[in-house]
Amino acid sequence: MGRAISMQALSGAAPAAAIVLRQVSKTFGDFTALSAVNFEIGDNEFFTLLGPSGCGKTTLLRLIAGFEDTTGGTIHLYGEEIGNLPPNKRPVNTVFQNYALFPHMTVWENISFGLQMLGWTRKDIDRRVGEMVLMVKLDQFADRKPSRMSGGQQQRVALARAMAPRPRVLLLDEPLSALDLKLRQEMRTELKRLQRETGITFIFVTHDQGEALSLSDRIAVMSAGEIQQIGPPSDIYEYPANRFVAGFIGETNLIGAKVTAVGKDVLTCELSDGEIVHARSDAPVSEGRAGSISLRPEHLTLSWEKPVGESLRGEILEVTYLGTDMQYRVRLSDRLHLDVRHQNKNNAIVAINPGAPVYISIADNAARFLVR
Amino acid sequence: MPTVSAAFAPLRNWLMAPSWLIVGFFLVLPVLLMLVYSFLTKEFRGGVIWEPTLAAYDQFLFDRGLFGDAPPRLQWAYIQIFFRSITQAAGATFFCLIIGFPTAYFIATRADNAKVVWLFLVTVPYWVNLLIRTVSMKFLIRDNGPLNEGLTALGLIDAPVQLINTNVAVQLGLFYSYLPFMVLPIYAAVERYNFALSEAASDLYAPKWIILRRILIPVVMPGIVAGCILVFVPSLGAFLAPDLLGGAKTFMIGSLIDEQFKGNAGNWPFGAAAAMILLLLVLIVLTLYARSQSRSKV
Numbered sequence: 001m002g003r004a005i006s007m008q009a010l011s012g013a014a015p016a017a018a019i020v021l022r023q024v025s026k027t028f029g030d031f032t033a034l035s036a037v038n039f040e041i042g043d044n045e046f047f048t049l050l051g052p053s054g055c056g057k058t059t060l061l062r063l064i065a066g067f068e069d070t071t072g073g074t075i076h077l078y079g080e081e082i083g084n085l086p087p088n089k090r091p092v093n094t095v096f097q098n099y100a101l102f103p104h105m106t107v108w109e110n111i112s113f114g115l116q117m118l119g120w121t122r123k124d125i126d127r128r129v130g131e132m133v134l135m136v137k138l139d140q141f142a143d144r145k146p147s148r149m150s151g152g153q154q155q156r157v158a159l160a161r162a163m164a165p166r167p168r169v170l171l172l173d174e175p176l177s178a179l180d181l182k183l184r185q186e187m188r189t190e191l192k193r194l195q196r197e198t199g200i201t202f203i204f205v206t207h208d209q210g211e212a213l214s215l216s217d218r219i220a221v222m223s224a225g226e227i228q229q230i231g232p233p234s235d236i237y238e239y240p241a242n243r244f245v246a247g248f249i250g251e252t253n254l255i256g257a258k259v260t261a262v263g264k265d266v267l268t269c270e271l272s273d274g275e276i277v278h279a280r281s282d283a284p285v286s287e288g289r290a291g292s293i294s295l296r297p298e299h300l301t302l303s304w305e306k307p308v309g310e311s312l313r314g315e316i317l318e319v320t321y322l323g324t325d326m327q328y329r330v331r332l333s334d335r336l337h338l339d340v341r342h343q344n345k346n347n348a349i350v351a352i353n354p355g356a357p358v359y360i361s362i363a364d365n366a367a368r369f370l371v372r
Numbered sequence: 373m374p375t376v377s378a379a380f381a382p383l384r385n386w387l388m389a390p391s392w393l394i395v396g397f398f399l400v401l402p403v404l405l406m407l408v409y410s411f412l413t414k415e416f417r418g419g420v421i422w423e424p425t426l427a428a429y430d431q432f433l434f435d436r437g438l439f440g441d442a443p444p445r446l447q448w449a450y451i452q453i454f455f456r457s458i459t460q461a462a463g464a465t466f467f468c469l470i471i472g473f474p475t476a477y478f479i480a481t482r483a484d485n486a487k488v489v490w491l492f493l494v495t496v497p498y499w500v501n502l503l504i505r506t507v508s509m510k511f512l513i514r515d516n517g518p519l520n521e522g523l524t525a526l527g528l529i530d531a532p533v534q535l536i537n538t539n540v541a542v543q544l545g546l547f548y549s550y551l552p553f554m555v556l557p558i559y560a561a562v563e564r565y566n567f568a569l570s571e572a573a574s575d576l577y578a579p580k581w582i583i584l585r586r587i588l589i590p591v592v593m594p595g596i597v598a599g600c601i602l603v604f605v606p607s608l609g610a611f612l613a614p615d616l617l618g619g620a621k622t623f624m625i626g627s628l629i630d631e632q633f634k635g636n637a638g639n640w641p642f643g644a645a646a647a648m649i650l651l652l653l654v655l656i657v658l659t660l661y662a663r664s665q666s667r668s669k670v
Contacts, residue, residue, distance in 0.1 A: 067571050087574040094575045100568035104590045113586075114576030165576065 017076075018043045018169055018201040019064065024073035026059055033059040034225045036073070041169075041203060042217075046195050048204045050212040051222035052248065057205045060222075061171050064203065065094050078168060088117070093167035097174045099158040101146040107133065107157050108142040114165040132160040135194070152183045159194065169201045176211060188215060209249050213237065221245050239282055242372040246294040253295040253338045257369065262287050267369050269293055273333035275312055279367035291371045297341035299366035302328060307361040314338065316356045330360060403651070410644035417636045428645035450628070450646070454653075457625040460539070460614070461607035464546035465554075468603045469596065471547075472554030476595075479555070480562035491559070494552050506545055506616045513541060513617075537619030545613030553602035561595025562588075597661065605654055625650055 017040040026034040034056045041047045049057040062068045064075060066087035075083040082090050093114065102110050111132050115125045133139045136156035146154050155175060162170055175191075176184045192215055195202050206212055212219050213233040221228045221236060221244075229241040240246035243254055257277065261268040266278045267285060271293070279293050301307075302316075317337065318329040328340045340360060410428050412420040430436075434444040479490040497505060513519050513535040520532040535541050569591065573583045589596070611626035618624075625646065632643025 065571075065575060067574075087571070088577045088579055092575075094572070096568050096572060098566075098568065100566065100572040102569060102572070102587060102591075104593075113573070113578070117577035117582065161572075161576070 017041060018045065018078060019203070020074075020076040021060075021064075022074045022076075024060070024063060024075060025071045026056075026063060026068060027071045032225050034063070037225075037227055039220060039227060039230055041201060044199050044201055046192070046202045046204065046215055046217045048206060048212045048216040048219045049222055050206055050209060050219050050249075051228075052207055055222040056225040057207075057222050058173055061094075061173055061203065061205050064169075065092060065171050066090050091167055092169040092171055093162035093165060094171040094173065095158050095162045095175045098178060099146070099154050101154055101157055101161070103146055106143050106145055107138060107149075110146065110157055111161045111164050114161065118165055128164055132164045135163075136160045151179050152187065155179060155187060156190075159191075163194070163198065163200065167200065169203060172202060172204045174206055175204075176206070177208070184211075191215060213249070221248060223248070240294060240368065240370065241282070243292050243294070243370050246368070246370060251297055251339065251341075253297065253300075254292045254370075255295065255336060255338075257291060257293045259285055259287055259289045259291070259369065269367075269369055271332075271336065273336050275332065277312075277362065277367055278310060279369040280365055281369040281371070283371050285369060285371060289371065291369055294368045294370055295338065295362065296366060297327065297339040298325075298343075299363040300338065300340040301361045301363070302330070302340055302342065302358045303361065304358065306359050309361060311359045311361045312338070313357070313359055316354050316358055318354060328358075330358060332360075406644040406647055409640055410648050412641050414639045414641045418633070418638050418640060420640050425641075428639075428641035429649075431639075431642055432645050432649065453623055453625055453628055454649075456623070457608055460542055460546065460622075460624060461604050461610075463543050464550060464607040465600050465604045467543065467547045468551050468554035469600060472551055472599060473558055473596070476555045476558035477562050480559050480565070487563075491556075494555050497548075498552065502549060502612060505548070506612050509545055509548060510536065510616050513544065536617065537622070539618070539622055541617035542614050542622045542624070545617040546607045546610055549610070549613060550603040550607055553606070554599040557598035557602065558592065558595045561592035561598075565592055597665075601658070601661075608654065609650060 019041040021037055021039055024034060024037045025032070037056075037060065049060060051057045059068065063070050063083075066082070066085060066089075070083050073083070074081055077090070077092065102113065105113070108129055111129045112125050115128055120128070129142075130139075133142050136159055138153060138156055138160065141149060141153060146157060149157070155178075158175070172191075176187050179187060188211060191202075191204075204211075204215065213236075216233055218230060218232055219236050220230045223244050229236055229245045231239075236245060237249050240249065240252075246252045247254060256272045257269040257279070259267050260270050260276075262285065265280060267281055269277050269279050271277060277293060285291070303311075312332055314330040314332040316328055317331045320327040320329075322341075323344070325341045325343055328342070330338045330340055332338060338360060409420055411424050411426065413423040413425050413427065415421050430444075431447070432450050433447055435447040435449075436442050436444050475494075479487055479494070482490060511517055515532040515534060515536065519535070520529070523529045524532065535544070565588065569587050570583050573587045574580075578586070609626040609629070610624065611630040614622055614624040614627050615630070629643045629646050629650070632638040632640060632646070
């Protein structure tokens with residue numbers, strides 16, 4: 001995790017941290033939902049907690065919001081310890097997964113609720129709610145009840161309601177997961193715009209790597225109650241810290257390998273079927289170390305002729321048409337299969353028959369050796 | 373009706389027939405019978421003579437003196453019984469709500485398997501006949517019953533507190549009889565309640581009691597209203613608890629009607645007329661409620 005740690009060190013130099021978590025843990029009975037999580041979230045950052053369901057990302061969000069009590073550790077918000085405050089005393093607001101809009105209140109009443117609770121004057125509330133309905137383009141619907149609105153509209157009400165009290169940090173719990181694809185893409189753009197315009201720190205929970213990669217300034221990848229890697233989207237994708245991250249973000253070929261020689265930058269690795277591949281690693285590795293090699297399908301290229309430079313030999317097993325891409329499954333040996341992806345450009349859809357012998361070349365620096 | 377499968381389509385109109393039959397035979401018919409009876413002349417040993425008259429309603433509303441020849445004055449005795457019944461029923465509803473709401477909330481927020489046990493416990497008293505439960509209540513609260521003796525033994529009271537034959541006893545009886553009717557609908561409503569709403573309100577800086585008042589109670593209101601109707605309506609017409617636990621001063625409309633149909637002393641048309649007036653009152657209250665509901669939905 002050398003690179004991930006250096007990224008954390010880098011972010012530590014950023015201006016005032018919005019949120020600092022130290023050794024935060026949470027157990028439910030025998031089940032450990034979070035074990036000793038540490039990280040900082042910078043001011044104005046769009047920070048994403050990404051992981052499969054049950055990884056602890058929602059628990060972490062609920063600890064920050066105050067809906068659950070921490071089992072151990074501290075949570076600081078702009079330097080102030082908030083770990084023991086009830087939710088209504090924390091200057092953070094939440095956008096819930098299924099919105100949790102108050103069904104007996106109109107859009108206007110929903111958005112003004114938090115402001116009323118904060119004791120704003122009638123005049124200030126009206127002005128602020130007016131701003132909010134305009135911001136989320138719902139000024140036509142202010143008198144409607146949530147049940148008479150579409151999912152996308154309800155989502156925008158939830159956003160406006162949570163942003164109205166000007167929270168310092170906005171927590172978003174899979175806010176787009178209940179929307180259909182088209183709407184989801186629209187709302188992504190909308191979210192990014194709102195975050196830029198308001199400068200509020202966003203903590204966004206999702207299991208959708210596409211959302212995470214396209215929206216975030218930084219991503220924390222979580223699994224089994226632990227942070228696996230924290231970094232900007234490109235780092236997470238290009239330099240995964242371990243097998244889990246490599247497999248969870250995007251698609252990859254993970255192949256068992258052993259280091260046979262350690263060069264200056266490059267490791268020489270032997271695959272399980274004896275082929276040799278050169279790979280890079282972020283962690284220090286010594287000779288004889290066993291691990292895996294991650295090869296992204298789009299970093300591999302098929303050719304009929306043996307290319308110059310490093311290549312593997314195999315035969316095509318399967319061809320899948322994916323719209324923008326063609327995906328080929330190539331058999332290297334009985335135990336080793338690789339997925340290769342070519343972009344469909346210039347109508348270059350080449351029909352390749354299964355069984356055809358091919359060469360696979362690996363883009364420079366594309367192979368990563370992962371210890372864990 | 374897209375949910376009815378094609379195979380049942382020819383039967384569609386007949387599927388409701390059993391329900392209509394039961395509703396018609398056991399609900400509409402008896403009510404109509406009472407309506408007709410209320411306009412007939414009484415037979416002295418119970419029963420009716422088929423001669424139409426308004427005498428029963430006249431007797432309920434007006435006092436014409438001992439021999440029926442004095443100028444009519446409004447008959448307060450029955451109207452008082454009516455008001456007493458409404459007050460008693462409202463009181464029982466109030467206490468059932470105060471105790472039933474927290475109980476329902478408690479049950480609805482238990483783990484699934486615990487819920488089943490609690491719900492079962494709520495219904496256990498119903499395995500015993502209402503009459504027997506009311507009689508046993510009478511023994512519990514009488515002057516030398518376990519309640520008074522227990523309190524005396526503990527030194528909390530010097531002399532037995534008279535509970536039996538008081539309004540308190542009637543309240544207690546009604547409360548005990550109808551509490552589950554309050555608990556169950558509220559339980560159903562709270563069970564469906566999305567607790568993320570409470571979290572959202574808390575997230576938006578609402579303290580606990582505001583969440584209760586402005587979010588939870590309004591959202592589960594249909595369950596609360598259903599519970600109140602289910603307690604209020606039968607309490608209004610109850611006669612077991614007032615008869616057994618109350619005395620002459622706690623006479624309620626249910627007992628009045630009950631007496632008219634008992635033995636030889638009764639007056640069937642008068643009992644039927646009182647029942648019709650009671651029914652009218654309940655229908656007016658329910659209609660007003662339904663109106664207010666449909667208006668607030670818009």
